[in-house]
Structure formats: C-alpha cells, structure tokens
Amino acid sequence: MWIEPCHGGVGSRTMRSMSDLPKTPAPAIPGEPERISVKTPIPGPRTEELRRRHGAVQDARTVHVYQDAKRSLGNYLVDVDGNVILDVYGHIACVPIGYNHPDLLAAWKGGRFDWCAGYRPALGIAPSPEWVDIVTGAMARIAPKGLPRLVTVTTGAEAVENAIKAAFVLLARRRRGGKGPTDADLADSMRNDQAMANGFKVISFQGSFHGRTLGALSLTRSKAIHKVDFPAFAWPTVPFPANRFPLAEHAESNRATEARSLEAAEAVFKANPDNVAAIIVEPIQGEGGDCHASHDFFRSLRKMARAHGAAFIADEVQTSGGSTGTFWAHEAWGLDDPPDIVTFSKKLQIGGYYCREELFPAEPLRIFNTFLGDPLRLAQLEVIVEIMERDRLIENARITGDFLVNSLEGLAARYPGVLSNARGRGTFAAVDARDPATQAKILEHLRLAGVEGGGSGTRSLRFRPANVFLPRHVAEAIGVLEDACKKVA
C-alpha cells in the first residue's frame, strides 16, 4: 500500500469564499479572534524590551515573541505588543486544543486539578488514586492497539532514552538465554566496561530527530549543530527514503528510494548480528524536513525488525495527538504486528511510551526516575482527550488537513519556482521552498504578516497547528503564504 492521499489530489483552488470551505464537526472556539491583527513589527518593541531583560539570565535569542499567555485564544497567539498572530506552529507542535480552551479553563477553575496543586510527587513512590484513574482511564483509552504497558517520564528525549533502555534489557536477556544479569555483568557495569552491552546498537535514520540527551542525540541525525562537539555512541544510520510529491508523479522513483533504504537497513542488521537492540523511526521526520514514507515501507521495516529480533520503535513524539488524522500516525500503516514501543511527548503534555508486555523489564527499578512525569500535566491531558473526543477533533484534523494540503498543492502549482513538494497527513503538513534563503524569506514574511510558522529541515515550511485549526484558518494562512510567494517569486 502506498501513502493514503489524505487530500483531494492536485489542484489550484486555494482561496475560496467562506461558504465554500469544507465542513468539519469541530465547533468554533467561543470568543476566538476573527482574524490576524498586526499592530507593530514582529517582534515588536515590548518583545525586544523583554528579550533584553530575559537575555541577561537565559538565552533569549531563540524567542520569536513574548506571548500574552492569558489573552491568547484558540489558534491565535496574542503577543505582548498586542499583535494577534495566527499560530500554525503551535509551540513546536505542543498545543493540542489551542490556547486557553474554555473547557480546559473551566476544569481548572472548577477544581479538577486541585489534587495536583500542593506538591510535585515522585510517581514511582507514592502516586495518588487520581493518577491511577487517569492511567487506567484516558491513557488506556488512547493506548496504541496491542501495547498495554505505559511508562511516563517528562520529555520526548527521556521517552526515547527509556525506550531504548527497555530494548537493551530485552536484548541482554535474550543473549543470556532468558536469564538476568550475572554478578560479573553487574561488576562490569560499575566500570562502564560491559563487553556485551557496549556493543549494543540502535539503528536510526538520516534526517531523524529523537532528542538531545546524549543517548537520544546519538540517534538524532537531522542537523549538525545539534550534535557537534558531543560524544556519541557509534550506532549505525540508514538513509530515509527521499520521496517526492505529488506522489502520483513520482511513484516509480519513490518506490526505488524506499527499496534502497530497506536494503541499507537490511545490510546494517546483517553487519551487526545479535547486537541491534532496536530500530527507531518517526512516522514523518518532523524536524529533519517533513520526510514521508509509504505505509508499505513501514510495514517492511516492522517485519525486518521482527526477523532480526530487534525492537521496532515508532517515535511519535511529534506525530502523536491526532493532528495526522489518527491519534497515532502509525495507525495508518495498517500493521498486523504492532510496534514494540511507541513514544510520545509534545501534544501529550508529558513524555512517555507505550510498549508490549515483553518490553516491560522483569526487574523493578531498571526503568525508573524521580518524577516519572507530572500529574498536573497528565490531568490536563485527560481533559484535552475528553475535549478531542467530544468535539471530534481528529476528524477535524483530517478534513482541515486535506484542505490545507490541497491548498498547498495549489500554491505550489501556481508558484512552481517558489514552492514544491506539498505534503502532509492531516494538518501535519509541509511544503518546500526553493532553497534555504527562500525558506528564510517566506518565514520572515509570515512572521511580519502575523503568521507564526516554523521551518523543517533546510528548506521546508512546517505546519503544526492545533487540532482546533479549521478550514477558515487554513484560508487565512494560505492567503498570507500566497502574498509571500508573490513577493519572493
């Protein structure tokens, strides 16, 4: 099976009248601004004043704008200069239901989170019953099929670090014929001198992003500035398919690039017999250029991992939470044999992973830390999930996303020297600019015109709006992007 076209095909009908917009089941957010309103240059003078003050203590160079936290609503970020900005970036894909959703605030005001107010617990020592209710309730409801076990931590990097640790534990046990560590293994570990474990490897893909702690960073291969000057484990990497879009026009070359990636992966497995604990892959390479692969590709990869006894880890830190049109992006692959581990963070408010029973260590305390997440953020996630279910926000992401990708394709068709390779699943979408300089120019135009966007890889524009992003917001964003195209054409 090839990538499901989650959009209506190649067209050029980007701008329509409001009555012509696709219908979605998601309600508008009461009180949400009607449109962008730009009052100053962005970043504006109050942002720059705050940046100076902030920059004396923290690194403030990366800040786009300082946000008026309480005035922001729905898809509109309000900055401290009073600019009302349409947000298609969502704090690097972390905003599931927009800003200050009235029902989330009502839950807050109504006391629903008060049990988390009075201290931050070590959840492995003395969690409270409300925590148990959430992990056996909402968290079990959203669990990927076939993965009954849940490990909560705090960030995506910690999710990946612990996921590969679980894979190492399983591989070590298998290598010992089903037994736990020997006394010699324990002694060696205290000297960082375990002959077997130090030979263990995890395969990742070129262009991937899996986090920035040293273990996770050894898997990350998107940008050198993330990695340079830091020691890394000598783990192998495989090229990710260099698919091009629209798919129909490039079917043959895409199949060939996917085949080459699979051959390279197979070669790495063969070159490292008994030492590959896991292969980790993002459903869409969300930082390294929004690279997609076909469902067939992922199914083949899953089979390959099974054949070589390696854990298959779907890193869904960025793709989870519904924006791709399914709660988990890997659902679309139609696997008979689910992934062994699926990681999450970002829209899910804390990090963690789901896994199969056999990836759950037999011994306690091997996958453990002090906080193991944060009940306050997970309690908020419970409400977020309820709102997503009630308002059919995943269906909304699918419908709105189709319209978004279709509109991007339309723009690419009309500005062929500027944009190309429109692609996406749900609202998790992207389009390539001509080159890095054009990417920068377009992002600057978006920013000044009141659209908060972000880059992916060296020349892609990435769309990571909240799941309350509606067709009318698509129309508004595409209008601004079209202006940018005219300018740089």
Add this chain to the structure above:
Amino acid sequence: MWIEPCHGGVGSRTMRSMSDLPKTPAPAIPGEPERISVKTPIPGPRTEELRRRHGAVQDARTVHVYQDAKRSLGNYLVDVDGNVILDVYGHIACVPIGYNHPDLLAAWKGGRFDWCAGYRPALGIAPSPEWVDIVTGAMARIAPKGLPRLVTVTTGAEAVENAIKAAFVLLARRRRGGKGPTDADLADSMRNDQAMANGFKVISFQGSFHGRTLGALSLTRSKAIHKVDFPAFAWPTVPFPANRFPLAEHAESNRATEARSLEAAEAVFKANPDNVAAIIVEPIQGEGGDCHASHDFFRSLRKMARAHGAAFIADEVQTSGGSTGTFWAHEAWGLDDPPDIVTFSKKLQIGGYYCREELFPAEPLRIFNTFLGDPLRLAQLEVIVEIMERDRLIENARITGDFLVNSLEGLAARYPGVLSNARGRGTFAAVDARDPATQAKILEHLRLAGVEGGGSGTRSLRFRPANVFLPRHVAEAIGVLEDACKKVA
C-alpha cells in the same frame, strides 16, 4: 577547613520533653496532624487494591503507598487507607515546604498560576512575561554566587546532560583555539564519528548518582542495577572519600582517604590531557550512601579542575533547596572561585542549572529542547521561595537538622551494634545500619509504625524531610527509630 559540625556533638539525649526542644523561627503549619496515626498494615488494603489496578498498566511494584493527595498536610502524608504517616523521605527529597502548604494553595486558589493554565509552552520560542519576571526575580535571587546564567529543563538527568554538553562546547572551542566547529567537524558529527569529541571525558566519583539517561548514567556509579545492560561512555571514575563519623574520632583516617581521592583525581586528569571537559560531584552522595567530604576536599577539587581547564560541576539535584542549612550545599565550602556549573531539580520542582558566562554557548540552539522546563512548576517554585524566605525555613533546617543529627548520634551511641556513622548537614541526614539486612528491617519497622523513610547506598537510612520539619517531628521520628533499634538489637 574541616566539615563544620552542624550539630552539637556526640550525645545521647535523643528524647526530650516538648518544652526542651530547640526553638526555630519556622511557624507550625496550621491544621497539621499532631502525630502519626496508623490504622492498617502499611501498605494497607486499599493501597494493595490500587496497586493491582495500577499494575495492569504501569510498574506499581515500587509504590510504597497510594497517597491521599488532598488530605496530606505539612510533614504528614495521608495514605488511601487513612494512615497518617510522618514523612522523612519527601518523595525522594522533592518536597520543599511540606504537603499542601496553605499559602501555596491560597496562591493557587487566588489565581496566581492561571497564566499557566491554558497550554504548555515551548519556553525557547514564546515564553510569557510572567516567566521573565520569575527567572529575573526569584530565580536570580536564589542564584549561586558568581553564576549569572540559568538554563531550565525538566529533570535532574536533563540538567546533568545539558551541563556536560555546555562543558563539551567550551572544551571544543578551546581545543580549536577559540573557534567554532569547522565544516569537517559538522560533517563528522552527522556520522557520530567526531575524533575529538568522542575522546572527551567527564570524571565522576564512585558512589555518585547523576541520573539515568545514557549520558548521565555513564556518570552514575551508585548501583549496578541502574547501569547493567546499557551502553556507557568510557569515562573515568575516582573513589569518593570513605569518611567515617563522628568526625572527631576519625580525623586522621578521614584526611588520608580524602588525600587518596584527590591523588586519584589528579592521576585521571594527567592520564587524559586536554580531554577532560568536566568533573562532576555531589556535595553529599545522596543516593549512593550519604557520603560526605570536607570543605577542604571540595576546595582542592575545584582548584584541580581549574588547573586542568575542566569545568567544575556541583551536582545539587538532591542537595539544593535549603535542607542542608544553606540554599545550595556548596555555599558551605567557602569557595573563592565558584563552581562553573551548579545543577538542580527535585525540591526546585523543575530541572536546570546555573553557570558562568563562559559556559553559555556563543551559538544559540546548542543547548535547547522543546519544553525547556515548565512555567507552572516554576511559578510554584516562586511561591515556595517566598514562603521559605518569609518563614526562615533554611534557618529552620539548620536548627532542626542539628537536633536530628545530634539525636541520631545519641541513638548510635546507645545502640552501637545497630547504628553508626550518624551524619548530616541540616536535615539532609543519615545513619548507617549494621548491614543491608538490618537496613531493610529498620525500614520495614519505620513503615509499619507510620514513618515514610528511605535507604541510601546499601545500609544507610536517609532523611530528606521538607524544610517545615520541626524539632517535634524529629522527636517523633527518633522515637520510632529507637523502637526499631530495640527490636533489631
């Protein structure tokens, strides 16, 4: 200078009448339970029922009790079976002002955290002005002397990972004669094949705990079960001084063990010229056995790091937040030349570190991640700091801690076959049991009698109460511990 005796010397006056208790400036928490109340075995039937339910999804084997989050108050943890438990462990040292401090709850109810209610931000992209107020206000007020720069992350492990990354960046720049990475360095990094960086090392001490992500775990040397089966960087380790207590009785042998540790550290520096980016040390080894060293020892270590051009990292994840009698444990060392980096987490609610200007990378985005902390927990920390200042809780920890350590010494004197090596700074205290089996028996007695405690290393009992722990709580805990001593004697 030797370790300041922060207690009154060896005595045996463990139990006193209430009127004889030391006076502290800290007020009692209104409504706090007057004493322990045990109604069931601990863990009780409702905890075991919840453990079964919880254990179907998460690892519930490590849970001591399920906590009634809203009924817990001050130093007393109330569990789901209605047991009122005196907490001297504080969720592995994470509870700075006790449970549900009325003024923290008043701030919550009064809307002080409402700006954090409506979404979780990426703090490097669009923080809000309230964040800037906190980091330039309360966080600057508590900053270690000489360390103007602050990096916030989410956990202690991430704090350590990023601290050593900052040290690697600085070493790489020095090795290049002050220049940034070359194109060749960048290309090598994408293949995990940087000849220079892969030779970089960080020195840590045997018995230390620095976290469980693979970089931090390569530094952790407390227990093999944390490390076995996981690949580790081949970084060197040095013995931590094996000091014995009371100090006056062991002064000569303690000086000798400290001298040996320093010689070993010097030898490691010499064996790795130009490759040691940092040396990291806990002021007290809070997981690996509550090992202490003298102020002189740390001052010598700091000088040695300076001489070899390595960053000196004080890992204060567990010791920060006032319980040692100063906000930062390293304050007591009386350094002329401050540490280069001081990490924190636990009582400070989120992870992070303070550092010197030169440890702050010249290039943006090298020390970066999505969340970079959590404004909600930092906003709570701001209130916690205000309460600690107003109620003089650090002074309380000093006074109460003196009484605690003195009382532990008294017990050790009266039960010499059971307890030894009473030690501590402030309430960050410990005493050794005869052997691991005795440690386990005493911890079981404490648990059943309604005292929530924890072990450190293989045979120590660790005290990590909140900073609202008062002499009357010491008296109650010591009474229970004395019963345990009688039982196992």
